[in-house]
Amino acid sequence: MSEEKTVKNRKNKFIGENVNRIDGIFKVTGTARFATDWPVANVAYAVIAKAATAAGTISGIDSAAAEKAPGVIGVITHKNAPKLTPAGNLSGGSVLQDAKIEFFGQHSAVVVAETFEQAQAAAEMIKFTYAKAEARVNFDELIKTAQKSPSPARADVVRGDFEKAYSAAEHKLDAVYETPIEHHQPMEPHSTIAMWEGDNLTIYNPSQVVMGMRGAMATVFGLKPEQVRVITPHIGGGFGAKGGAWGNTALAAMAAKVVKRPVKLALTRQQMVNSVGLRQKNVQRMRLGADATGKLAAIAHETSTHTGTTSQFVEGCGDVSAMTYAVPNSLISYKTTAMNVISPTFVRGPGKAPGSFALECAIDELAYSLKMDPIEFRLKNEPDKDPANGRPWSSRSVVECLRRGSEMFGWKNRKMEPRQVRNGEFLVGSGVAVGSYPARQQGTSAIAKLTRKGTDVEATVELAASDLGTGTHTILAQIAAETLDLPISRISVKIGDSSLPPAAGSVGSVGAASFSNAVSEVCLQCISELQARSPKSSGPSDPVPVNVAELMSEANLTEFQTRVDARPPAQAGQYSSHSFNANFAEVWVNEQTGMIRVNRMVAVTGAGRILNPKTTRSQILGGCIWGIGMALHEESILDPRWGNFVTRTFADYHIPVNLDIGTIDVAFVAEEDKIVNKLGVKGVGEVGIVGVAAAVANAVFNATGKRIRKLPITPDKLM
């Protein structure tokens, strides 16, 4: 029985429908429990005190006043902290194991008190003295001596002979693009309740990868994985910052162990800048060579960036240049320098978002120098297989995305020469860019439980998935309801708990594909197992439709459950699978003040089967808005003398506000991908942001004639 046929014969149609979020009502009524909302008796409050220097050691700690302050239960520093095993298990952030300071704002003490206010007041009383060392915090200086990245994942990738092809090319571009440090800053700052029962640890903690957090906490505390339970049904955004385990979560568990009480620890907004990772600053030199017809002959994408002092994380900015265009000669390389900052980590569209800013602006510049329409230029260099690995595409819709977007946007009216369209004080311009992100399914187990009362069946699907607020609960309910042919009101989705069957994480756009295929499989397995048990049935080859109530009744069952361990299809590895996006932006630039407004935007996405156009559209909208922020607003600035961020709050770290956002039209092109996974789902979490900044920057050029290659494009840069 093919899965396709089964799902086509259901009375209850939910897959691909605009189903409202089933968790929406809990969010808007304030009843959805985020980590620190869980009622826990006898809870104490922890506040972190941070280092005020970027390198050296803590030479003295005066915590006498803090220890005597009202309500204080415990003060933990490296002098009295329990010994843990953070190395290799935490993404970053100190857990008070020694006196060493690696970056400004490193966790240096934890104060636990009866109330949050008492803990905070006492934390301010701790006085640290430091033996300061020279801090590596001046990016502009350090980058001059950057060395080849030691990370094997960032070794040079060479195809053909770049130098030869580039020097022979008729049209060349050589330009440097710069993106600043950015921070995730999800609406919900990282926050934890940790509680111990004997040697068993339970943490309520926003975790994009539930099982990963369990494993990390187990090894940090020397426990078996099953001694740790991670509970995280609702997450207020993560964008990569909640993908790994950071020091703050371990500190909450450590504090609970020390004071022998449940402990609540929430980072402040200001603390978020040096606690849970960041997007590194990237300087990308692009060299492109093309012949007279616009056929690309050579691309070099050389990224210079920084790591932390204790981690080698480097996002793959050059990945986009390996696979977006058919180009026979290419060079992708990375140079890094260690800096005294919190470890860089994954941020939405990791590598691809900053990388595509460089590549897609460079393409626009080269096309303009050839007097070619940038869409035509891209179509001319469309690859028929993945140039990065020679594999066929499982599906690829860049051309369709560009064509559809071009029609929706009215691209044909765009003037190739800049400064041609004026509206009062404003110069108007249009830009385009494409983006992509790999699509993968990861192993995920799931249990389906059916309960029958008469002819009424309720089903629960259980898996240790996570919902960042993107709609995981909803798509899983849709799949379970349609596959079991039940009303959606009869479906419960239990996720965000490590005691459930192990699942992939909501990271790298693997969540939807991994979770939905597992739920689909377990529901199909329910049906086939029930059919096998049913005395009237001739076995699993019975024709559809199905009626699980009848099947259970025939088998005389009121309860039934089954489990699958879903795995990605074997053939998927022989193909190249990505989600694709084309972004179009129209900007209005006030010629006098330099203020920029993205008046309208079109985003067309090809991402396999769209399980829920409504929640998917929201993901793409979020990507567009963040991309506008990346293009125009976001910048974390380090003081090059001391290594502190001068952009600690939303007053200084700007993200778009409502008034910055004009019309955004989102559309999907049909992609039927039977290779990527059984359901043909690709995921859209990352791809939505990827091409946006370049589309905006290209539009700014078209409006003003100015190429701003250093983000964000703020009014001062247009003076």
Place this chain on the structure above:
Amino acid sequence: MRPFKYTRATDVAAAAKTVSTNREAAFLAGGTNLLDLMKEGVAKPSELVDISGLAFSKIRSSGNVISIGSTAKNSDTANHALIRRNFPMLSQAILAGASAQIRNMATNGGNLMQRTRCTYFYDVNMPCNKREPGSGCGAMEGINKGHAIFGWSDKCIATNPSDMSVALMALDAVVKVSGADKKQRSIAFADFHRLPGDTPEKDNTLEPGEMITSIDIPMSSAGMAANSYYLKVRDRASYAFALVSVAAAFEIKGGSVAKARVALGSVSHKPWRCDQAEKLLTGKSLKDLNDASLRAAVDAELMDAKPLEHNGYKVELARRAMVLAFKRALKSEVVA
């Protein structure tokens, strides 16, 4: 944040007395800036005297002035008919500041009292002469993109963040204050905020315990209502402090400029009155107002600007913003 005592004032004199005798006490009105400062550990009052219940929330006309109560909310002020009709530029300026939610909480007196948004002032780990006299200025050699180009000292380069104050400066407002012993006085708006000099910890010329009771705007300034404009240039469309702002107001009589009032925001420790530009524009016939003559007035004003390492753009931005604000204020009356 440390524990503090909270009292609700019922009487001006008593409140003033509390704050003048306890140097660690502070008035609390809307709290939209003070509470932030307390959470950051920048302000550490031992006592807050809540004056929001005192009877200073009226906006009324009394003959030749319109008096804006100090505890009236920013949104109520911006939307008040008397203000919209007579001083539309003040409405524009208030509405250009903060967000709707903050304007609903923030008071007029508090708007004048808000402190600089310099990041080194806000971060208690950084040196700042304004927060901690003698500790040095973190911004001087640091990241100073948002800092002053006029009137700064070697002790402090911070700017005043208020939009409302820039408009009030151009409208010749007067700040009415009441102190301990019920002593009342009037402070010309130009004298209310001060330059940093050697004492950047003092933002204004209030004496300890003095409380703003109202801000009075002369009706003579209403003659500029038809030709006024508040232009705010910022890094995003809303909810951001100005890079540069301009309050420009003109009274046109018989085809020429009878009165010109111009002030710049976010360029100095106080709203920056542009006397030079005003002088050059006053008396000009409208037909002589064009890009060149407006530019000449602006250039005269900006000649003395002293930009720092990262804020040189402010000079050119102020130049362009002033010309644009003049044109918008003068509307069709100016030849482009």
